[in-house]
Amino acid sequence: MNVRTLLPVFLIVLPLWLSGSLPAGAAEPENPPGVIHTVLVWLKEPGNAEHRQQIIEGSKRLEEIPGILELRVGQVVESEREVVDDGFDVALYMRFASIEDMNAYLVHPEHVKTVKEVFVPIMDRYRVHDFTDE
Secondary structure, eight states: OOHHHHHHHHHHHHHHHHHTSSOSSOOOOOOOOEEEEEEEEEESSTTOHHHHHHHHHHHHGGGGSTTEEEEEEEEOOOOOOTTOOOOOSEEEEEEESSHHHHHHHHHOHHHHHHIIIIITTTEEEEEEEEEEEO
């Protein structure tokens, strides 16, 4: 192809690309702002692998509650770094579209039941951190 053949294509594509109508590359999917709800769990028997797994499996039951956009749960990553707080056993991460959605989740019967039947019998304590994702 010579310059005369490419020039008309270039003159059409360049303004589209500059205006943002034509994507410059593959964009990452964007998560809308919302509310992040994290829970750190300490077990009555710290490090008990079976109890950690109970918390993880019980947490997965919560995924079906309306309003949860994303739920992640896992075990602590032990670290030698002084700045890392690795004293807990299991952490949960949930994303909601709004504070109202999070508050509805907190009183949902499945959440109340799971906490009472799965978490409380083996949990020593827990810590919650909620923040906006702006």
